[in-house]
Amino acid sequence: MKANMVQALNNALALELESNPKLVLLGEDVGVDGGVFRVTEGLQSKYGKDRVIDTPLAESAIIGTSIGMAAYGLHPVPEIQFSGFIYPGFDQLISHASRIRFRSRGRFSCPMTIRSPYGGGIKAPEHHSESTEALYIHTPGLKVVIPSNPTDAKGLLTSALREPDPVMFLEPLRVYRAFREEVPDEQYTIPLGRANVFQSGSDITIISWGAMFRQCVDAVKEIQEEEKLSIELIDLRSLSPIDWPAVHSSVQKTGRCVVVQEAPLTLGLASEIMARILEKNFLHLKAPVERVTGFDTIMPLFKLENYYLPSAERIKSSIRKVMQF
Amino acid sequence: MSLQKLTDFSTYKLSILDEQGKVDEKLLPKLSNTQLVELYSHLINLHVFDEKALKLQRQGRIGTYGSCAGQEACTVGTAYAMEKQDWTFPAFREHGVFMTRGVPMVNVFQYWGGDERGSKVESDMNCFPVAIPVGSQPLHAVGCALAMRYLKKDAVAIGYFGDGATSEGDTLEAMNFAGVFQAPVVLVCQNNQFAISEPRSLQTRAETIAQKAIAFGFEGIQVDGNDVLAVYQAMKQALEKARAGKGPTLLELYTYRMGDHTTADDSTRYRNKEELETWRKRDPIVRFKTYLTAIGVLTPALEEKIMNEAVSKVERAVQAYETMPAPSPSDMFDYMYAQLTPELAEQKKNFLAHLSRVNNASSSKSGEGPGFP
Incomplete structure (x- = not known):
């Protein structure tokens, strides 16, 4: 259907x-x-x-x-x-x-x-x-x-x-x-705790979830039209438990990572993802991990919400920053 | 324009056995002599348990403990009226509910001794664990009652809470849901007059707690909580009503906390001796004993036998509690989810490996036992 x-x-x-x-x-x-x-x-x-x-x-x-x-x-x-x-x-x-x-x-x-x-x-x-x-x-x-x-x-x-x-x-x-x-008509399950590697790539890993994942898809599409980049795009789907093997194997392959979340910066899930990447993949990293997030502010009413929410432009800037490190 | 009277409500108090041990024959519950003796034994068990628990706390053999002295009839009387298939959702002073319903005393010692295994009751014991956050658990009882009705079970859920909890939104939400959905639930408030230091008058301007049920569209009744026969009778009726599909009841068991809030409290800071003495004369066990003696059910010999049995039961439970092997540190990880997540499996593996290294190192030093890493 x-x-x-x-x-x-x-x-x-x-x-x-x-x-x-x-x-x-x-x-x-x-x-x-x-x-x-x-x-x-x-x-x-x-x-x-x-x-x-x-x-x-x-x-x-x-x-x-x-x-x-x-x-x-x-x-x-x-x-x-x-x-x-x-x-x-x-x-x-x-x-x-x-x-x-x-x-x-x-x-x-x-x-x-x-x-x-x-x-x-x-x-x-x-x-x-x-x-x-x-x-x-x-x-x-x-x-x-x-x-x-x-x-x-x-x-x-x-x-x-x-x-x-x-x-x-x-x-x-x-x-x-x-x-x-x-969407398939019949009943089916997708196991919790498994990320979806939406697109494979070798230069950089983008990790996100929810509405921001759609934003990442757009940003990646745009940036790949502009420059030649092989981007791995991961939709976490399950945030607890997290599919850490998917995160680590991707980062070990690409050596670069951007995490995108809609939530405020401080102590969001992106912080934990960064910490784990450092713990497990220190010697694989070619650049510091970047985060694109909301701000440590109150979520504003809608006249300003598009400034608060990570945009495709902000995501693209972070990808370039990591690639140029 | 007119001003019309819309409603007219009354609130009742039930008492059957007075402070002198005299009963109102018309109101007596139908209990055989054997049952009366059994009820008395439960009270004595609880009383002896409670005194022992206080001693163990002072000696550092269990943790912080909340005594139920003075309130024994509330838990024993209500629990004795229940059926096996009924479910109880206690706060934290309902030791008597667990034990009267058949949960081994050792479990209760374990719980207060800091071991979650105490709350792992047998699969046929429908006793939910202690709930510490005040007034949060009546909602669980209401939800359980709705599930019972949905699954067409002949069972009732019982939620316990105290006078302080009636100021909590959750308790009032529980009453509201119970009323709206006509849940087969009995909400039991042990009004022991104090929420730590705060007297009942600071919780509500209402004359009684029982009348709060009126606002939610069901029946509330105040019961002399130091009268085990009244508590039993009121509970029996509330349970029958719920079982018959006639909805919830709020029981306000009017009692008094003779001890401190917990062993971490000092009630001399906020209440006077005179009040305590007044309530001492209303002791639930003494008056029941007077009555049972007067009707010839309890003889001095039987009384002594019951006491001796209680003492040895408590001693056996303490011994079982103190000789029980400590819980394994892996328990922390194993009961988080039905299945250990890969993340927790790794945390567990790393921690156990660390523990084993530390313990090996310390046991290689002479005579030192394993400590906390």
């Missing part, structure tokens, strides 16, 4: 609701309304109000009750309407969801998939555009996934829905309806 990311996610949820009676969806506006972005469109009318549950407006309770459901054997899929509103439920994630298995030495567990749109680029109000994946990556016990295209979105979400542990499934708003592509 031809599908954008919203439709691919909807399809993944529908197929899993069909095959797993223990899967339940809950959140604000996920039922009758089909979600404010329509990711759950049509699911309540098909699978019933006890499986696609419109809840009171309370993020902590959405995640907190999901923990109880998961402990009893369901696989709840709480939706947080925008990741900027997750903070009332943050305590439940950090203090409980991520810890139940450890705390009980495996007697209890918390299989659930927390879905939430995130990121900038759609001219939204305040709190609707941040990129906060590092908070979850830094929390032991959670897994973190960010797809960059409809096909991956469907396969990765299907995997997440079968995970025995809590997964933060962050959906880049900017990609939701950005493009359509051919």
